[in-house]
Amino acid sequence: MTNLTAPQFTNVDAAREHLEALRWPDGAYCPHCGAFAVKRLPEQRGRATKAHPDGAVRKGIYQCNACRQQFSVTVGTVFERSKVPLHKWLLATRLLCSSKKGYSAHQMHRDLGVTYKTAWFMEHRIRAAMAPSGDLPPMGGEGTMVEVDETYIGRIKGVDGRIGGGVWHKMKVLSLIDRATGEARSHVVPNTRVVTIAPIVQANLAPKAKLMTDEASVYRYFGWKFARHMTVNHSASEYVKRGDSSIHTNTIEGFFSIFKRGMRGIYQHCGEQHLQRYLAEFDFRYSNRAALGINDEARAATLLSQIGGKRLTYRRINGLAA
Numbered sequence: 001m002t003n004l005t006a007p008q009f010t011n012v013d014a015a016r017e018h019l020e021a022l023r024w025p026d027g028a029y030c031p032h033c034g035a036f037a038v039k040r041l042p043e044q045r046g047r048a049t050k051a052h053p054d055g056a057v058r059k060g061i062y063q064c065n066a067c068r069q070q071f072s073v074t075v076g077t078v079f080e081r082s083k084v085p086l087h088k089w090l091l092a093t094r095l096l097c098s099s100k101k102g103y104s105a106h107q108m109h110r111d112l113g114v115t116y117k118t119a120w121f122m123e124h125r126i127r128a129a130m131a132p133s134g135d136l137p138p139m140g141g142e143g144t145m146v147e148v149d150e151t152y153i154g155r156i157k158g159v160d161g162r163i164g165g166g167v168w169h170k171m172k173v174l175s176l177i178d179r180a181t182g183e184a185r186s187h188v189v190p191n192t193r194v195v196t197i198a199p200i201v202q203a204n205l206a207p208k209a210k211l212m213t214d215e216a217s218v219y220r221y222f223g224w225k226f227a228r229h230m231t232v233n234h235s236a237s238e239y240v241k242r243g244d245s246s247i248h249t250n251t252i253e254g255f256f257s258i259f260k261r262g263m264r265g266i267y268q269h270c271g272e273q274h275l276q277r278y279l280a281e282f283d284f285r286y287s288n289r290a291a292l293g294i295n296d297e298a299r300a301a302t303l304l305s306q307i308g309g310k311r312l313t314y315r316r317i318n319g320l321a322a
Contacts, residue, residue: 140209
């Protein structure tokens with residue numbers, strides 16, 4: 001159970017110590033050069049400002065003995081250079097990690113006492129931290145079954161951005177779920193053609209994986225590249241293969257159900273330029289869910305341990321680089 005009165009959620013110093021323990025389990029190291037030869041500096045006072053005429057007290061500052069640069073635990077993370085107190089960041093992280101179908105920015109701004117714009121930006125930074133880093137190992141690597149399916153989400157919109165204008169369409173999502181590990185990976189796709197779907201599936205699945213899909217013809221063109229390709233015919237009301245209860249796509253349909261309930265009931269609207277981050281949020285929670293033995297505290301701790309190297313500025317979040 002989430003304890004929202006824990007010290008790291010109410011006190012800045014406790015929040016910093018909590019984050020240092022999670023991010024630096026083997027001791028502090030320099031985010032600039034990677035050296036472990038660092039020393040903690042005594043409390044310092046920053047430059048005088050209107051809010052702090054005598055200068056704000058700076059705690060948790062380290063200096064690298066190798067490159068001589070100073071840093072804190074938030075440098076190089078999604079929390080860097082934020083004016084929001086660190087304990088509010090940790091509370092926002094816990095709330096977003098603990099809510100199965102999401103946590104709206106309107107609710108966040110009321111609960112944390114920040115503006116809606118700040119809460120919206122905070123949530124997108126946290127979603128950026130939820131996205132995986134680097135190359136991921138292939139799914140189905142032990143010859144296990146991986147379910148793959150596509151779904152549609154969002155308002156029907158025209159090519160010129162107006163309802164009813166131009167060609168009507170919905171945003172398209174392709175997801176993959178490894179039954180053995182419970183991991184989910186989702187991608188925003190421009191269409192569901194073979195040239196789009198095949199490279200994503202082949203890049204994420206091991207050749208000896210068992211591919212499980214519905215009857216969509218797109219999968220027939222590359223399903224033979226895996227150990228086995230099994231299908232169910234939803235158009236004929238077949239959801240579980242007769243004689244073999246393992247042949248179904250109910251796992252991924254359940255994931256889509258959670259995703260759509262969250263997007264429609266909690267977030268209500270999402271621009272296409274932001275959809276991949278929302279998918280990262282639902283993928284992260286699903287891949288680290290209670291059914292896999294991961295509780296709210298462990299889920300939030302996992303997220304905080306991977307916040308490095310994922311800075312997201314307000315300019316980027318509203319631009320093509322977001």
